[in-house]
Amino acid sequence: MIALGVGFSSRCEARDxxxxxxxxxxxxxxxxxxxxxxxATLAHKRDSGLLEAAARQMGLEPVYLEPPDLAPFQPGRTPSAAAEAAVGLASVAEAAALAAAGPDATLLTGRTTSGGATCAAARGGHDTAFNHREEP
Known part of the structure; x- marks a missing residue:
């Protein structure tokens, strides 16, 4: 399973x-x-509609994660002072990619930043992937 993890600010636009x-x-x-x-991204970004737009356009499954889902993937990631100030996590994109890719995931790319957004890619080590939560 390949997963992209993304983080984005409130100034980020869907096209970016x-x-x-x-x-x-x-x-x-x-x-x-x-x-x-x-x-994948943090669940509190669901209302922005940006992840859904990207997922639809790219043919990927959108996944929304809670901060505790990303917490185990913080050590050793590229830190972002802005992300830490905004959500209390130093890494969103890399951690989201790893969490959504599943067990034994490894990063395929480091964090890339552009237009108020960050993105990283990871590959899971098994066929099963993160069992994401759907909102009721």
Missing amino acids: LVELATGVWQALPADARRDGGRI
Whole structure:
């Protein structure tokens, strides 16, 4: 399972997020992209509609995560002072990619930043992936 993790500020526009995520996705090997994947961010971003727009345009499954889901993936990631101030996590994109990719996931890319958004990609080590929560 391949997962993109994204973080974005309130000033980010859908086209900026789609452009960044598409660039990261297209840079992955074709065989990694063959079976589709996921795009993940923090659950409190659901109302912005940006993740849904990117997922729809890219043909990926949207995944919304809670901060505790990302907490185990904080050590060793690229820290962001802005993310830490906004959500209490130093890494959103890299941690979201790892959490959504599933068990034994490894980063395929580091964090890439553009237009108020960040994106990273990870591959899960097993066929099963993060069992994300749906809102009621």
